[in-house]
Amino acid sequence: xxxxxxxxxRITTQTTARSCWKLETYRIQPSFDAVAxxxxxxxxxxxxxxxxxxxxxxxxxxDLGFIKRGDILKPLEDxxxxxxxxxxxxxxxxxxxxxxFDVLEVKPAGRMSLETAKPKIRDYLxxxxxxxxxxxxxxxxxxxxxxxxxxxxxxxxKRHAAK
Numbered sequence: 001x002x003x004x005x006x007x008x009x010r011i012t013t014q015t016t017a018r019s020c021w022k023l024e025t026y027r028i029q030p031s032f033d034a035v036a037x038x039x040x041x042x043x044x045x046x047x048x049x050x051x052x053x054x055x056x057x058x059x060x061x062x063d064l065g066f067i068k069r070g071d072i073l074k075p076l077e078d079x080x081x082x083x084x085x086x087x088x089x090x091x092x093x094x095x096x097x098x099x100x101f102d103v104l105e106v107k108p109a110g111r112m113s114l115e116t117a118k119p120k121i122r123d124y125l126x127x128x129x130x131x132x133x134x135x136x137x138x139x140x141x142x143x144x145x146x147x148x149x150x151x152x153x154x155x156x157x158k159r160h161a162a163k
Contacts, residue, residue, distance in 0.1 A: 044088075044102040053097070062102070068109060076101070 045061025052058045069077055079092035080101050089101040151159075 066105075066107070 043061075045063075048058055048062030052062060054062070057064060067077075067080065069081065071077070072080070073094045075094055076092045076099050079089040079099070080103060083089045083101065083103045085103050085106050087103055089099075089103065092099045092101070
């Protein structure tokens with residue numbers, strides 16, 4: 001397995017047969033920059049703007065920048081890293097939707113200097129410390145809280161059954 005970073009964009013939709021089929025129709029087009037949407041030609045970025053349900057990247061035309069192994073879900077990672085630059089991935093499905101990636105560039109993974117890494121290391125360590133402090137606080141609150149069950153699951157389901 002070769003270490004590398006990949007620059008790509010993505011279209012995300014909810015998991016349904018129709019949306020996955022629609023993404024598959026984009027993938028079979030001969031060129032990622034001439035993806036056919038219905039009857040007109042458009043760029044991948046325009047397709048993302050129109051079709052993607054990913055609010056975080058839609059405004060940027062789906063641009064994810066460079067990603068490395070472990071940054072995204074495994075099935076999506078497998079699709080991205082198996083695709084050559086300038087190509088669209090096969091439609092990749094995950095629990096939260098269907099994904100189509102446009103692989104723009106691949107560069108070998110490298111090392112960064114300590115000076116470049118220091119802010120990232122600091123941010124990571126602060127994040128981990130905040131997580132630990134939050135977990136400790138929540139555990140303390142849970143230990144002090146008394147929870148009583150006033151209705152069985154069966155009673156709850158009877159009262160709240162769909163009518």
